[in-house]
Amino acid sequence: xxxxxxxxxxxxxxxxxxxxxxxxxxxxxxxxxxxxxxxxxxxxxxxxxxxxxxxxxxxxxxxxxxxxxxxxxxxxxxxxxxxxxxxxxxxxxxxxxxxxxxxxxxxxxxxxxxxxxxxxxxxxxxxxxxxxxxxxxxxxxxxxxxxxxxxxxxxxxxxxxxxxxxxxxxxxxxxxxxxxxxxxxxxxxxxxxxxxxxxxxxxxxxxxxxxxxxxxxxxxxxxxxxxxxxxxxxxxxxxxxxxxxxxxxxxxxxxxxxxxxxxxxxxxxxxx
Numbered sequence: 227x228x229x230x231x232x233x234x235x236x237x238x239x240x241x242x243x244x245x246x247x248x249x250x251x252x253x254x255x256x257x258x259x260x261x262x263x264x265x266x267x268x269x270x271x272x273x274x275x276x277x278x279x280x281x282x283x284x285x286x287x288x289x290x291x292x293x294x295x296x297x298x299x300x301x302x303x304x305x306x307x308x309x310x311x312x313x314x315x316x317x318x319x320x321x322x323x324x325x326x327x328x329x330x331x332x333x334x335x336x337x338x339x340x341x342x343x344x345x346x347x348x349x350x351x352x353x354x355x356x357x358x359x360x361x362x363x364x365x366x367x368x369x370x371x372x373x374x375x376x377x378x379x380x381x382x383x384x385x386x387x388x389x390x391x392x393x394x395x396x397x398x399x400x401x402x403x404x405x406x407x408x409x410x411x412x413x414x415x416x417x418x419x420x421x422x423x424x425x426x427x428x429x430x431x432x433x434x435x436x437x438x439x440x441x442x443x444x445x446x447x448x449x450x451x452x453x454x455x456x457x458x459x460x461x462x463x464x465x466x467x468x469x470x471x472x473x474x475x476x477x478x479x480x481x482x483x484x485x486x487x488x489x490x491x492x493x494x495x496x497x498x
Contacts, residue, residue, distance in 0.1 A: 285314055286314075288313050288317050289310040289311070289313045289314040290310060293310035296309035335383065335385055336442075337384055337385035337442045338357070338358075338369050338370070338383045341370055341461060341464055342357060342370065344464045344465050345372060347465065348372070348374065348468065348469070352477060353372055353373065353375070353480075354373050354480060354481075355370055356370070356371040356484070356487055356488055357369065357370055358494040359421075359491035359492070359494065360492050361417055361420045361491070362424070362490070362492065366417050367417075368381075368417050369381060370382075371421060371487055372468060373475070373480050373483045373487065375473040375474070376471040376473055376474060377434065377475065378422075378425075378435045378436065378483060379436045379438060379468055380417055380418040380421055380437050381440055382413075382414050382439055383440050383461065384410070384440065385442045385443055386402050387403070387443060388443040388445075390405075391403065391444060391445075392445070392447070393447070394451060402444070408454070410439065411439065411453060411454045411458075412454065414437045414439050414456045415437045415454065415455050419435070421435045422434055422435040424491065425486050425487055425490060427490075428490050429482065433483060437456045437457070438467065439458045440460075440461040441458065441461055442460075442461040446458075446460040449463065450467055
């Protein structure tokens, strides 16, 4: 969640027929003929023309192109087929690694996408992540909630102006250039505490959520520094920050926390 750089002073969301009373018989009009809307038959071509199948169409074109490029010059349909298969597999792997699991209309910043790309690599190690989760009753948002073997983490991603230096005073004040980032630290800490409270209440036992600020842009002159109870570090260290800890949760606990968190922390922009 990119924050603006506002200066701070440092002190520191059907018709009814009515019977005729006349004795003479009265004929009722014939009911209207039923009409049916024409049924459009589904076709493979029609399905493939839908927007959600665009990646499949592109993959097919890539495979066909590769097959032709290899097969025609060598006069071998077998080599062409092999080339097509390899190209399709390569495109599948590429998209799996680069396409965001968060819908484009939900992605708020470049920083969030960069963090998400790192967190995606943790899935094979048993970590689960929820993106863009709202704190009920407020405008606050946790960019990434990570649940895994080493614990539960709230990661807020920031893209700051790289021309302004980042510095800290007395391990209590974080500055980006002349701007005091105390409000941003307090927000990150509050978001994590709210997530912890909601999840703990739903599960019936305490679940700690570690707050953090992942910064992209300017150079960060330290590896990981805890400022006002919030871990602050360069965005490229997200995975190491999460994994370099002792294991504290079992796979069953991870699944339970993930399911509860998805319920008590709704998506900021629910799917339509």
